[in-house]
Amino acid sequence: MSHDHSLNPETMPHNPEKATLEGKNKFLGLWFFLGGETVLFASLFGTYLALKNSTAGGPSSEELFGLELVFIMTMLLLTSSLTSVYAMYHMKNNDFKKMQLWLGITGLLGLAFLSLEIYEFYHYIHDYGFTFRSSAFGSAFYTLVGFHGGHVLFGLCWLTAIMVRNAKRGLNLYNAPKFNTFSLYWHFIDVVWVFIFTVVYLMGKVG
Amino acid sequence: MANNTNTGNPDTFHKQKHKDEMIKQLITFVLMIVFTIIAFVVVLTGMDKFFAIPLLLLLAVVQVGFQFYYFMHMKDKGHEMPSLMIYGGIGAAIVTVLALTLIIWW
Structure with a gap:
């Protein structure tokens, strides 16, 4: 990239993620995507709410869910949202190494979250025989929560890709928008999780 | 590089x-x-x-x-389009959730 001085300026602008037209477009494009994602998750939430009492004689949400695990998962994902804020803070201060460090921590927290989710599903399937096919409640639950887990997995792959690809490049106007769009996406995953732990787990426990 | x-x-x-x-x-x-x-x-x-x-x-x-x-x-400033998109999404989301739940409950 060193031949292109427009992307490697002498002094970094104050908002490197929105300094180029491509950066602005990436920013708008991601928000447009998130608007669509909101509707997609809403359709899964609507389905879940409509079918959550159709247990077909299987375990109900009150019997199934354990709040300890969900609490730990929530804390992990909330904290990973903060660490990605730290990463963007260092991006704006043009400190590439610290940005990479905080992105790395974000990724590890995301991985821990995902591992707990896999453990949770394994626990339901093995100890309760509660599967995707056991009832309408099961199908709706695994589709909604699994779709969110899939988003976490996709986010982790995305994060790894941009961290590895730009490891030697340092921060410039070409990749700053990429890091920024990732961080917005990661916050959105947390937004969805806030509704999942509220609507699925907490409201599932209340009845 | x-x-x-x-x-x-x-x-x-x-x-x-x-x-x-x-x-x-x-x-x-x-x-x-x-x-x-x-x-x-x-x-x-x-x-x-x-x-x-x-x-x-x-x-x-x-x-x-x-x-x-x-x-x-x-x-922050310059977030009019993001607000429009996300509130548009939320608007459609509310209608979606209402439609899906009401269809089945009634």
């Missing part, structure tokens, strides 16, 4: 501005943790569901607001 990590570091004024912003975000984070704990406590105390469910939803909405406005910077 030039390593330009250390070129053009922001001046003290902007560094301070970023720091102030970071402090606000830390406060936001602490509030989000507190709201999460309140939500879990509400469920553990076995509050009546006619109070508990609206309270839980309210806590979730406030948390998501923090996430959008502080962590995702929707409070």
